[in-house]
Amino acid sequence: MLMSAVFVETSVRDDFTFLVALSVATPRTRAPWVKSKSRSRDRVEDVEIAHENYPEPMTGLLEVQGLSRRFGALKALNDLSFEVRAGEVVGFLGPNGAGKTTTMRAIFGLTDLEAGSVRWNGVEVGAPERRRFGYMPEERGLYPGMRIGEQLVYIGRLHGMSLSAVQRASETWLERLGLADRADDKVESLSHGNQQRVQLTAALLHSPELVILDEPLAGLDPTGIDEIGAILVEQARAGCCVLFSSHQLDQVEDLCESVIIIDHGHLVVTGRVDDLASSGARRLVVRVEGDRTGEWATRIEGVSLSQANGGELRLTLEENVDTDDVLQAARRIGRVTEFVMQRRRLSEVFREAVK
C-alpha cells in the first residue's frame, strides 16, 4: 500500500517535471493549456475530415507563370508570374484595377487566358485540383435565400466531401464563429459581418490545400478582422497555402509573412514582409514642436518627406545623408521631441512600388 502510494506520488511528480521541462523547452508567447488543448483537438478533427476525402499531405506550391489576359484594349494581366508556398499567409496587393481579381479568377479557371499557366505542386491546375482549393469571391458568393446550414452542406458536397463529414465540419465551423443557432436562417437575414463569416466557412469547410480570398476583410469591424485574420493564420500554420487580397495594408502587415504587389497586371514587388520593411531607403521619424508641414526637411539634400501625420514626419533618407545634419536642421526649427530610425511600413513599400 505504502509502496504504491510512493509510486503514484513519483509518477505524478515525474509528469509535472516533464510538463515544466516541455514548457521551458518550447517557448510560447500565449498558450493557456486548456485552450490550446481544445484548439488542437479541433484541428485534429478538421484534418481527419480532410483526410477522409483527400489522403495526400497538405503541402504545396502554387506557381503562376506568365499570365496574360486582355479585355478589349485593356491589358488586365501582363505576363504575371509569382509563387505562393504552403504554410504562409500571403497578401496579394495592388491598386484598384491592377488585376488582382482577374488573377484569382484565373487560378480557378473562371477567366480565359491568352497565355500563361497555373500549377499546383508542379501539376497544371485542373478540375480535380480545384476541388481541393477554397475560394471566397469579393462580396456575396452565397445564395441569399438559402438556409446557411444547407448551403454549407451543398458547397462542401460539391467539393467532394461525404455528407456526414460536411455536416460535422459545418457544425464545428458555425459553432466556432458563433453562428450555430443561425444554421436554419437564410443568408440574407445575417449582418454583413456574419455573411462574410459564412462565406469564409464555405471556403474552408473542406480543409482546402490552397485558399484564395478576395477582400475577406472589407467592411468588417476590428473584432471581425481579428477573428478572420486569426483563422487565416491558423490555416497557414496547419499547412494550408493562404493568398488573400486587401487594401487594408496595416492588417496585411500584421497577418502576412509575405506579400505580392502587382500593378497594371504585372508583378512589381514580392518578398517577405520583414525583408521588404528592412530594405530600401532609411526611414526617420521626427517630431518638432510647432511644426506640422516638415518643409524644412525637404530643403536638405537627399531627404524626402514620405508622410506628415499631425506633426509626425516620416522622412526617407538617401545613403549619403548624415542623420546629425537632419537633427541640427530640426533643432533650428524648434524643440525636437522625437527622433528615431524606423523600418519601412508596408504602406510605404506599396506606395513606392505602384507610384
Place this chain on the structure above:
Amino acid sequence: MKTLRYVVILVAILLIFSFRVWRRRRRHDATPRPVRLARREFVTGDVGLVMSRELRERLRSRFYIFGTAVILLVVGAAIIIPVVHHSKTTTETIGVVGPLSPATRSWVVTSAHASAVSVRFVDLPGVSQVTTGLASGSIDLAIVDSRELMVDNSISSNDGSATATIASAVAIRLGDENALTAAHLSAQQATILAEAGPVPIVALHQSSSRSVNATSLIGVILIFIMLSQYNTWTLIGVMEEKSSRVIEVLLSTVRPVRLLAGKVLGIGIAALLQATIVVAFALVLSKAVGSNLLHGTGPLEVVSTLVWLVLGYTFYCWVYAAAGSMAERQDQVQSLALPLSLPLIVGYIVSLTSASAASPSLLLKIFAYIPLTAPFAMTTMVGFGAVTWWQFALSVVITLASTVAVARVATSIYRRAILRTGSRVRLREFRRAR
C-alpha cells in the same frame, strides 16, 4: 400534300444542320479531351447535387405550393361548376289563358324536362292577369288561347335562357297544331304530319373533321402556363446565381455544362411533378363527380400532353438559361423575357384559335413540326385526332434534334456570359468572338 411538302423541306434542313454539327463534333474529337465521368456519376455526382438542391428549393418555395394550389382550384372549378350547373333544374311557370289541350301540355313538360327544366302551368282568367304576372315575375311566359305567347322582354335569336328555349319550342309546336287543325285533316293524317322528320343525308366518304377534344385544349393551356412559369424560373435562377456571385464559387468546382444540366433537370422535375399532380387530380375528380368535360379522354391525350410538356420544357429551358446568363439585374431580365416569350404566345394563340375550327388549319399543321410551336400545335392536332403515329414521332424527332443543337449553342453562350459582369452581354459579342 402541301403539308407533306413542308415537312419534307423541314426534314431536309434538319438533316443538313445535324450533319454539320456532327462533322464539327468529329473535328473537335480529334483533339484530346478530358476523360468523361461515367454516366452513373453524372446523375449521382455534381449534376445530381445541383439537381437535388434546385428541386428541394423549388418544392419548398411558397410560390410553387401556392401556384399548385391555385391551378388545382381552377381545374377543380372548371370540372365541378358545369356539373353542378347541369344538375340544377330550373322551374318555369307558364300562365295559360283559355284552352290548352292536355296533349300539348304533356308535350311541353316532356320537352322541357329534356333541357333540365321543370314546368308548372297556372291557369289565368284573362290577359290583364298575364300582364301583371309577367311584370311581377310570378309567371315566365303565357299561352293565350293557344294562339299567342307572351313574354316580359323580347327574345333575341341567341338567347339561351330556359324561358327563351321553351318559348320558341312552344311557339313552333302551337303553330303546327293550329295549322293542322285549320287543314281539317283526319287524326291519322295529323299524326303522320306531326311525326314528320328530316330525310337522312348519305355521304359517300366519312368526314374526318371533328372538334378538338377538351382534354387536349386543357393540355395546351396547361403547357402554356407551365412553360411560361418554369422557363421564367430558369431565367431568373441563372440571373440570380450570376448577380449573387455564387456562380464563381460553384464554377470553381463544377463545370458550367454540368451546373446548367443539374439546374434545368431540377426545375424540370418540379414542373413535371406539378403537371402530373394536376392531370391526375383532374382525371380523378372528373370521374368522381361524373363530369363529361373529359369524356372520351384516352391515355393518348394525357400522354401526349405530358410528352409535349417535357419536350417543350427541354427545348426552351436552354434558351432561357442562356438568356439568364446574359443578365445581371431584374430590369435586364425583363427586357429579355418578352422576345423570348413571343414564340410561346404565337404557338399558344394559333393552337387555341384553330381548336374552335372544324378541322386543323394549314398554319397549325406547319406549326406542329416547328420545335418552337410544336408543344401547342401537336397537342391540338392530337386533340383533333388528325395525326398518325409517324407524324407525331417525326415532330418529336425534329424537336429532340433541335433541342440538342439549341442546348449546344446555349451552353456555349452560358459558359462565356455567366462570368461576365457589368453591362448586359449582347448576342453580337458572341458572333464576334467566334
